[in-house]
Amino acid sequence: MRHWLMKSEPDVFSIDDLARVGREPWTGVRNYQARNHMRDDMRVGDGVLFYHSSCAEPGVAGIARVASAPYPDPTQFERGSEYFDARSSRAQPRWMLVDIGFERKFARPVTLACLRAEPRLADCALLRRGNRLSVLPLTRAHWDTVLALARSSNKPGTSQP
């Protein structure tokens, strides 16, 4: 099983939204590297860290799972959608996505500041300077480390960053 991190702006779609709907097509990705990860590398059941970006407290908010095989992002065909792509066709769709299924929300998010403070995450792609990729792979060690941070930050008496 592989592990991933996927960014979402909570004002648009948060971990609570995912918890409510249970499962969601990850529409709107218009970056080839991110698309390639979904199209070529993801498998049903892969673990996903659900990351809140562009918000007051950026960080990992919870866990999801890859819930479908890749298929064409329907919004690329929707004239009038902000994600419409005239260069795409149903015969040759340009943008592929997967469905993401809710697993759990952390009691407290693991904040970006907390991630940056963890030496074992120093080589994580998320923390690289200027990184903007919205779908990125994690090593098993990164995954385990973030989950451990989520557990430790929930212990009573543990200081928060």
Next chain:
DNA sequence: GCCAACGTTGGC
């Protein structure tokens, strides 16, 4: 709102 970093576009 600012700005650094990066991806995309398009002229040549």
Next chain:
DNA sequence: GCCAACGTTGGC
């Protein structure tokens, strides 16, 4: 293929 201009991302 090069590269400047432009647009977007995302933290602060």
